[in-house]
Amino acid sequence: MNHLSAAVDWLLDAQTWTGPGQLGARATEHLGYTAVAVLIAAVIALPAGLAIGHTGRGRAAAVLSSGAVRALPTLGLLTLAALAAGVGLVAPLIALVVLAVPSILAGAYAGVESVDRATVDAARAQGMNAWQVLWRVEVPLGLPIVIGGLRLAVLQVTATATLAAYVGAGGLGRPLFLGLRTYDYPMMLGASLVVILLAILLDACFEVVQRLLSYAPGLARTGRLREAR
Amino acid sequence: MTIRKPTHALLAAAAVPLLALTACGSDDPLGPADTDEGAIIVGSQLYYSNTIIAEAYAQRLEAGGYEVQREFEIGQREVYMPELEQGAIDVFPEYSGNLLQYLDPESEASSADEIQQALAEALPEGLVPLAPAEATDQDSYVVTSEFAQEHDLRSVEDLAGVDEDLRIAANSEFETRPYGPGGLREVYGVEVTLLPVEDSGGPLTLRALLDGDVQIADIYSADPAIEANDLVVLEDPQHLVLPQNVVPVVSEDLSDDVAALIEEVNAALTQEQLLALNARSVEEQAAPETIAGDWLAEQGLA
Incomplete structure (x- = not known):
């Protein structure tokens, strides 16, 4: 418990947070990297996942390849990327995007697939075209699961963005590595606590969004029913 | 130089409680109990x-x-x-x-x-x-031969005369070491900023130096990469590095x-x-x- 109380002391010290290169700036960097990585991953994975869910084509390939990608050790990937791209922000972003894509992809196609086929058929029977079926039926009804995928990706990336510091890109990994290397365990633990707190906060934000969506007519009310089944 | 490979250092840190646990049992893998006598x-x-x-x-x-x-x-x-x-x-x-x-x-x-x-x-x-x-096998201040020639560098002292911002790639603990930025300023009057690259003078640190992301890198003196890449190890006349x-x-x-x-x-x-x-x-x-x-x-x- 000694380290823990020392870590809390370290976190409560104003010196820890202020100034350039201190914890406040590191946390902002960390959030920024997480946001950018998840955004890029979403731009890649959401359209692909929705297409797979809607058409049912390429599902096996997506499951296989995202499974394989998930097995990649991120530190190894980061090192490989940094050897190709040099030190700096590019390599960690590549590694984090690769980490985030499978979750978002799986959320997207699973969300679309989760919509009752009878509902989709009904929409078609009313004369909706493929786009209308996707945007007016499948996406709204599958939204809780699609957002669940994003939520999982954000959680993973927040925790893993500490690796950015391995190649000189900063973030909350910086005090973590410094603490590790100088046997400053309170600093290491303190930095870890901030990462954990950020992850929980972001996760709580998603929880709120998902709950709010459940009040929107025609959206997750169905999702709720679905969960209850 | 205390820790060579960060990933493994993490593993080792995780292994400490394990060691402590096994030390209680009679089958301690490192204890003398199960070793051949002598x-x-x-x-x-x-x-x-x-x-x-x-x-x-x-x-x-x-x-x-x-x-x-x-x-x-x-x-x-x-x-x-x-x-x-x-x-x-x-x-x-x-x-x-x-x-x-x-x-x-x-x-x-x-x-x-x-x-x-x-x-x-x-x-x-x-x-x-x-x-x-x-x-x-010690930390050493390494520069590319082009950089050394351009600024006529032999020893760390000569860096004080270089008229550009100097960045050094090293593990994050370099910041707190006696031979880190503080020591360089005090002993040699050289101002450097640290770019933390956590592979202990390994390929990423080397890459940062060769790419020009940094002008100096902390690479171990027994690293074959120094010769392979025609790098110059700067002398350290004041023994800043032990x-x-x-x-x-x-x-x-x-x-x-x-x-x-x-x-x-x-x-x-x-x-x-x-x-x-x-x-x-x-x-x-x-x-x-x-x-x-x-x-x-x-x-x-x-």
């Missing part, structure tokens, strides 16, 4: 070069008719020093300056001889340092004959030889047993 236990750090040296000691002892048990790649000092103190390991190749700094952070010894003397006093009871090798001669730390209980065998190996370990050993590991990916065995045979010590 076997000499040789340990090594989680660092390929250190393991090659340990393997050379081990094979030399075997050639001398002793039974040897290998406990290699144990991780960082915090993990293996207690094992040495308890007598769970008998022989360990160490690096003089860093070991002294670990044992006695207050020590003012700076030359190789002073460090060796201070080590003998600072080591816990039951452990003694044997004669150090000529070879050192000399890191390879020094075997051994249990006092070992016989003089054992100590003599290890010292034979150490005496053959010149800087050139250590570089050649490391180069074989890096370039050919040869196993430590092969590298150490071939080398001992070459030196007539097999």
Whole structure:
């Protein structure tokens, strides 16, 4: 418990947070990297996942390849990327995007697939075209699961963005590595606590969004029913 | 230089409680209980070069008719020093300056001889340092040959005259080390900013230097990459970096004959030889047993 109380002391010290290169700036960097990585991953994975869910084509390939990608050790990937791209922000972003894509992809196609086929058929029977079926039926009804995928990706990336510091890109990994290397365990633990707190906060934000969506007519009310089944 | 590979250091840190747990049982993997009576236990750090040296000691002892048990790649000092103190390991190749700094952070010894003397006093009871090798493996300030030529650089002092922002790639702990930015400013009047790259002077640090992301890199003096990339190691006339001669730390209980065998190996370990050993590991990916065995045979010590 000694380290823990020392870590809390370290976190409560104003010196820890202020100034350039201190914890406040590191946390902002960390959030920024997480946001950018998840955004890029979403731009890649959401359209692909929705297409797979809607058409049912390429599902096996997506499951296989995202499974394989998930097995990649991120530190190894980061090192490989940094050897190709040099030190700096590019390599960690590549590694984090690769980490985030499978979750978002799986959320997207699973969300679309989760919509009752009878509902989709009904929409078609009313004369909706493929786009209308996707945007007016499948996406709204599958939204809780699609957002669940994003939520999982954000959680993973927040925790893993500490690796950015391995190649000189900063973030909350910086005090973590410094603490590790100088046997400053309170600093290491303190930095870890901030990462954990950020992850929980972001996760709580998603929880709120998902709950709010459940009040929107025609959206997750169905999702709720679905969960209850 | 305390920790060579961060991922493994993490693993080692995770292993500490495990070690503590197993130490309670009778099947302690590092304890003397289940070892063959009389076997000499040789340990090594989680660092390929250190393991090659340990393997050379081990094979030399075997050639001398002793039974040897290998406990290699144990991780960082915090993990293996207690094992040495308890007598769970008998022989360990160490690096003089860093070991002294670990044992006695207050020590003012700076030359190789002073460090060796201070080590003998600072080591816990039951452990003694044997004669150090000529070879050192220490942090060094490295620049590209173009940069050295452009600014006419020989020693770290000359960096003070370079009229541009200087950045150095090193592990994050460089910031807090005596030879870090603070020491460079105080002793040489050189201003540098740290770009933390956490691979202990490995390929990423090298890449940062060659890409021009940094002007200086902290790379170990026994790294074959220095020669392979035609890099220039800047002299350090004020001994900002403590000399890191390879020094075997051994249990006092070992016989003089054992100590003599290890010292034979150490005496053959010149800087050139250590570089050649490391180069074989890096370039050919040869196993430590092969590298150490071939080398001992070459030196007539097999």
